[in-house]
Amino acid sequence: MTALFALATSLLWGLADFGGGLLTRRTPALTVVVVSQSIAVVVLGAIVVATGAWSEAGAQLWFAVAAGLVGPVAMLSFYKALALGPMGVVSPLGSLGVAVPVGVGLVLGERPGLLQVAGIVVAVAGVVLAGGPQFRGAPVQRQAVLLTLLAAFGFGAVMALIAEASTTLTGLFLALFVQRVTNVLAGGTALYVSVRRGSPALPAEGFPWGALPALAFVGLADVAANGTYSIAAQQGPVTVAAVLASLYPVVTALAARGLLSERLRAIQAAGAGLALAGTLLLATG
Secondary structure, three states: OHHHHHHHHHHHHHHHHHHHHHHOOOOOHHHHHHHHHHHHHHHHHHHHHHHOHHHHOOOOHHHHHHHHHHHHHHHHHHHHHHHHOOHHHHHHHHHHHHHHHHHHHHHOOOOOOHHHHHHHHHHHHHHHHOOOOOOOOOHHHHHHHHHHHHHHHHHHHHHHHHOOOOOOHHHHHHHHHHHHHHHHHHHHHHHHHHHHOOOOOOOOOOOOHHHHHHHHHHHHHHHHHHHHHHHHHHHOOHHHHHHHHOOHHHHHHHHHHHHHOOOOOHHHHHHHHHHHHHHHHHHHO
């Protein structure tokens, strides 16, 4: 079950990143974050009311609040990086954030077996290579790398925090709702400050109503990914769940290849193969 939910997380995050990257090429990244997360808040709020999840409110929700504060910074940095460089190059670097939850798992006493250790090393190496990262070149490329590394640390912190925010399914709904409300408040404040400083909140043609379904998909897929990761981390070792959940850049790269015709270099194809091999080692270990 851990592997199943963690791989579902990779699929959802990969597709959400692909959609978010496309949207930020026409709409300011902060607006994409605030609108997509606002849609998620409405849906999650309805679920919380329907399930009576309010009854599980407790001190653990502070982990959700912390995740909600870190999340917008990570998402904004990542979307800006995606807008600056090819998705197949930027996205895999974001997976380096897996070091945060893996480190937390080790500190808490988890000791993966030999096959799982090998799987972690192979999978992480494969994900990084799958993007064929380029550390040399124009200043824009260097800026994209720095933004992605900042996002990676933030994503890793969110993974570690949300896994601690609930212990039941209804509690998870409440934790995700609190996280998203915090996301919207933090992102909305940043958007207000940005507009006051003269940055546009919308593209020249106005609010992208035609992109509303895509914005909803990005917000809801990101929420669902956080949920499936939390379940995966509760069902099995965090070290395994975190690595399998970090395979989402492969999904993003493949989506970019199929829909945007971004060519995969030989190193990217090799990286995808290593990521698959690492997945198999983790699943069998």
